[in-house]
Amino acid sequence: xxxxxxxxxxxxxxxxxxxxxxxxxxxxxxxxxxxxxxxxxxxxxxxxxxxxxxxxxxxxxxxxxxxxxxxxxxxxxxxxxxxxxxxxxxxxxxxxxxxxxxxxxxxxxxxxxxxxxxxxxxxxxxxxxxxxxxxxxxxxxxxxxxxxxxxxxxxxxxxxxxxxxxxxxxxxxxxxxxxxxxxxxxxxxxxxxxxxxxxxxxxxxxxxxxxxxxxxxxxxxxxxxxxxxxxxxxxx
Ligand code: UDP
Numbered sequence: 377x378x379x380x381x382x383x384x385x386x387x388x389x390x391x392x393x394x395x396x397x398x399x400x401x402x403x404x405x406x407x408x409x410x411x412x413x414x415x416x417x418x419x420x421x422x423x424x425x426x427x428x429x430x431x432x433x434x435x436x437x438x439x440x441x442x443x444x445x446x447x448x449x450x451x452x453x454x455x456x457x458x459x460x461x462x463x464x465x466x467x468x469x470x471x472x473x474x475x476x477x478x479x480x481x482x483x484x485x486x487x488x489x490x491x492x493x494x495x496x497x498x499x500x501x502x503x504x505x506x507x508x509x510x511x512x513x514x515x516x517x518x519x520x521x522x523x524x525x526x527x528x529x530x531x532x533x534x535x536x537x538x539x540x541x542x543x544x545x546x547x548x549x550x551x552x553x554x555x556x557x558x559x560x561x562x563x564x565x566x567x568x569x570x571x572x573x574x575x576x577x578x579x580x581x582x583x584x585x586x587x588x589x590x591x592x593x594x595x596x597x598x599x600x601x602x603x604x605x606x607x608x609x610x611x612x
Contacts, residue, residue: 420591
């Protein structure tokens with residue numbers, strides 16, 4: 377058992393608390409949702425509970441598949457115990473199908489399957505609105521070493537294969553997603569969360585959006601979409 381300590385950091389969707397173990401933190405999932413660099417704000421009812429459960433299941437799945445993550449265990453409805461990370465300020469986006477900012481950038485319709493998996497990097501900075509960067513920027517600004525970057529990309533691609541298959545078996549298309557990594561005792565671990573907040577998930581049959589795009593684009597039935605994902609993710 378760990379004891380919850382003081383608040384370390386409060387983000388848009390989660391709060392991190394210290395514990396009596398300096399290497400462990402409690403990650404608390406909130407119902408608040410933001411989009412467009414926090415210009416749009418709202419609440420998705422019970423999102424924190426659903427995202428905690430979805431994340432715990434998916435981190436567990438990744439651990440079973442030998443991906444090193446910060447996840448230790450689910451503690452309660454909205455809390456999970458995680459290893460403390462020194463977060464690398466590079467968001468890694470993996471894409472299987474054209475959507476969102478890639479559709480805009482390339483002047484394409486959403487839904488076009490990519491011939492090859494695309495990996496993109498964004499500089500994690502709320503002030504700057506997470507600008508897109510490349511491996512040269514990462515090196516020039518010392519955001520991560522070449523070795524760390526290589527490991528992040530390899531892991532991101534492995535995570536993609538594991539999650540793509542898992543969701544496919546549940547009739548969901550994994551369109552794209554964002555990952556964050558951090559350092560912990562000399563290792564690179566997958567951090568943050570894996571939830572419909574940071575993944576695009578489409579119903580395989582109807583192509584209905586089951587993710588935060590319902591909030592971003594005011595499509596309605598947001599809670600129902602997250603619930604559908606939760607149900608599918610928890611089914612064996
Ligand atoms: N994403 C995220 N946080 C961000 C930006 C993107 O979780 O700050 C996720 C997003 O949910 C999607 C993927 O990364 O699954 C690719 O997002 P995209 O670049 O298309 O940006 P968006 O259209 O969300 O602005």
